[in-house]
Structure formats: structure tokens, C-alpha cells
Amino acid sequence: MTSRTPLLSAHGLTKAYGNRLACAGIDLDVTEGEVLAIVGESGSGKSTLLSLLAGELAPDAGEVRYRMRDGQIRALAGLGPAELRRLMRTDWGFVRQDARQGLRMAVSAGGNVGERLMGMGERHYGRIRGQALDWLGRVEIEVGRVDDPPSQFSGGMRQRLQIARNLVTQPRLVLMDEPTSGLDVSVQARLLDLIRRLSAELGLAVIIVTHDLAVARLLSHRIAVMRAGRVIETGLTDRVLDDPEHAYTQLLVSSVLAA
């Protein structure tokens, strides 16, 4: 398990906006069955890092490598646009903070889930609808809402629909950008439970960006703390949060209200 090649690894990822370094020499990796949290305050570079990992932004230096389904390790930068698009539509999921960026708001819930299947080449309407219904059930959206568009859904339901849309193609890697922020606490708890259960059941590799240390503690196995574009501390989540080594991590942890 430990000697296995990681599913995704980043090596020396660097990205600057003008003369401000958003990401500076970042190394990390994640493998199946593992949740990695990236925490830090706004402006620490964590969202830029996620975009670099997803291949949405090109790094100034460094690279992202991915173990493809056939076992080959490929650099993202070496994939053609069509290959990259196929990867993102099938083998990867991306759950956005703002559901409006991750969903088609005017298309029905069932259509949102079915679209990814059609992107994989599935054309059989009955099978698409069957799988869409199955996934809506797994994320606890009532069958009666399948034909409603997400514009009529609450914030928590939209996030659950995003998860269904992403997981229907059985991805191996899911990136999440602040998936629970802006939700009521009770809605958050339900979503966290769902993410945790599904990622464990499906053996997903998950990289989750969050500013909420409680979310990182509940969901992640390992954590990377970012500040000013650098990973300043990394390790076992509970060790980093309970016995932080770096002055900045100590500040972050001590600034949270204990609940």
C-alpha cells in the first residue's frame, strides 16, 4: 500500500501572478482511498493550487503526474486537450464551492447527472435515467425531484447533486473546493457525512481545499497547511492539528473556537 505509486503527484508546482507567488515549489501526492486536505486562509494559494492540479491553469514551473487507468504515469502537461478533457469528464470529479459553476442550472437534476454519462459515450436513455435515479438516491435527493432544475434546489441539495453528477462516472480522483462553506451547520453535517461515507465506500482519492479546520479533521487523513503560496507543514491530520509544529499552524489552530 505504501510503496504503491501515488494516483496523482505534484512536483515543484509554481505559479506567479505578476511578482506575487501564488504557489511556490509545491510537492504533494494522493492515492486511492485517501483524503488530503489543503488548508489555509484566503489568499494562501490553495485555490490556485487546486486549479493547477486540475490542469485548468498551467504552472510556471513543476508538473503534475497522474496514473492513468492503464497504469501508465503521465504528466498532465503532456496530454493533448482531448485527452485532458476526457480525463476530467470521466476519471476525475470536481465539486465546486459555487454549485452554479459545477452544475447546469437550467437543466433537470437527472439531466445534470446523465450528462457526464453521455460524455462517456452512453446513449441508452433507459440506462442513463436508471443510473441518474440511482445516484440521486445515494445522495438523498427524492426521486420526485429528478425533473426539477437545480435552480429550484436549496444550497445543500445543489452540493449533493454536484456530488452525484461527479461520481456517476466512477471517477478515481475527486477535487473539492470548499464544498461545505456557505451552508447551514446542519446541512453541512449531512453533506460531510455523505462525502466521508462515499469516499470510503468507493475508495476515492480526494483532495479537498477548505479554510475550515473542523471539516479537514472530520474528512481527511492527511493535511497540508498553506501560507503565502507554500506548504509550511504537512502530515497526519490529527497530529498537525493537535500538535502543530509551525508557528503559523499554531496560530491557525488556536484561532478556532472549540466546539
Next chain:
Amino acid sequence: MTALLTFRDVAKSFTLHLRGGVVLPVVGDVGFTVEPGECVVLGGPSGAGKSSLLKMAYGNYRCDAGAILVRDGDAVIDVVRADPRVVLALRARVIAYVSQFLRVIPRVPALDVVEAAGREGGLDAEAALARAKDLLARLNLPERLWGLPPATFSGGEQQRVNIARGLIADRPLLLLDEPTASLDDRNRAVVAELVREKLKAGAGVLGIFHDSAMRDAVATRVVDVTHFAPRARAA
């Protein structure tokens, strides 16, 4: 045969960067072992570092020096230096840790919390459910509470869920931090019985029990933590 758990020359301090970098020494020169079938109880006053030692053995706290060796089948792993993934694998298979507080996702029912811990510890779904029910029943948690999330329970009820969660799987090394602090005599006796069953099955226990009745019921040896007072540092 190698011990289940070995502390060798372990030292630990906290550096408080937000307090001008002041260093708080916790323990130094820690050395002892826990063998199969043994219940080693850490003794000493509050603040002597007993809980810190348990957390270090679980990989939850870092160490400044020394090694903490945990036997995993034929292998021996140093928790101090092991990769996070190795520590997580040890927790799944070898080390159980029961703290004084239950920390779970808010809306998950008590029975599911315990059953999930069983599956994470390697039991199949059927065995995990059966054992979860059996443990909650033995710990006198009323069946009407099983389907409710523990957040609404009393301290003692939460603690019994926590104990069931910690003891459900067959891990060979148990770290128990005051598991009976908030329990009445009847339930304390149940926990003592559960611990003795684990010892009989060959598990090793490292525990903290302030309550002397519990300690007398399970301890095979007491290690006085004041012997591990940290050496004075040159400032």
C-alpha cells in the same frame, strides 16, 4: 518475542511559538514495554504527561527524541518516524485508542458509529453489526437510543458509545485514556470485564485510570510517570 509496544529513550516538549517560543518539557528518558496479555497502567499526578504518552503511542503527538516501537505481526514499526500512511494502517489494524471524549460526525446514529468502527477495524458488515449490538447491550445503553445520534446523550452514555467504538475490533494494542471517568459503578464493572477479555485474548493495554477500583480490577503493572520527568534544559 518482541513486545507489543516499546518506548525507548523518548522525550517530548511543546514549543509555544505564540508565547515567545517558550519550551514546555513534558517527558524525557521514557522507557518501558507492554507485552501481550499485560495491562500497564500509567501512574502519577495530573500534568505528569500520562495522556501525552498515550497520544505519542497513537502517533497523535510528535516526539523530540527516541523511538516508539509497535509490533505489527512480524514487523516492528517506529511510530515516531513512520510515514502518515503507515501510522493510519497501524491504527486500522493494530492500535485502538479510547479517549475521554466522543468525537463523531453530528447526525450519525450511535449504532452506526460503533458498527462503522468495526468495519474500519477489519470486521465484515455482519459481524460488525452483531458485535455493535452486543457491546451496546452489555454496556447498558438503552436500545431506544441506538438509532439516535450520540450528541444528544448524557456524558456517561456518550462515553459508553465511545468505549464500544474503541473495543469492537480485534486490535492487539489498546490505549485507554480514562475510559471510565464518567461511568457509574455498574458500567465501570462492565468495562473492566471487557478489558479483561481483551487481555485474555492476548491484547496488550496501556491505560490511565484515576479511579482505583478500575485500576485494581485490570492493572497487571503500574509505571510511575514521574520517573520520566524531563531533564532540565539549559536555557
